[in-house]
Amino acid sequence: MIQLDATDVLLINELQKDSKQSIKQLSEKINLSITPTHERIKKIEASGIIRKYVALVDQELVGKKFTVFCQVTLIKHQESSFKEFEKYIAPFNEIQEVSYIAGNYDYLLKIVLNDMKDYQEFIMHKISQLKVISNIQSSFVINQIKNETKIFL
Known part of the structure; x- marks a missing residue:
């Protein structure tokens, strides 16, 4: 298990809410500057905690009912x-x-x-x-x- 600090948890939760947020938006929400925020994201991705980013599709709107x-x-x-x-x-x-x-x-x-x-x-x-x-x-x-x-x- 990978140890996460409170800031990492906040960052991951924000990315799970909306992974299209800009680094600037994320940095403001977790109270870090842009560079450390970006470095944390890269570290979390490299660790494998975040496997990939996807678009969630409404299955009914595309006929998969x-x-x-x-x-x-x-x-x-x-x-x-x-x-x-x-x-x-x-x-x-x-x-x-x-x-x-x-x-x-x-x-x-x-x-x-x-x-x-x-x-x-x-x-x-x-x-x-x-x-x-x-x-x-x-x-x-x-x-x-x-x-x-x-x-x-």
Whole structure:
């Protein structure tokens, strides 16, 4: 774990709110001059704490109105099966998140698509083609209550 001081935490929180703020704006908010603020940002980025900067897109405004959580169980619990599954699903842009989980299932996938028809096509022609999968169970999002990207420090 990387140790952060109070100023680093303030800076990271500000960047999480709006990463397009200027160095000048950030420096005013954390009470440092521009150069030390810039140096802290570079140090935080170099440490890997900030992995990348992204634009958050409103999925409904671009027609992606259907979110599904799929619980996937593999036939065998062996390293080769896990590797095969993870390699196979990696290129699918429809899949936003993949987590290897403990419990009744092996993986939890968050999939974002246009509609139920797209989901049916995705499952039938992509996911279910993989022979290491024994079971897929899906839950469909009715209404998203909270969706945060901020990590609270």
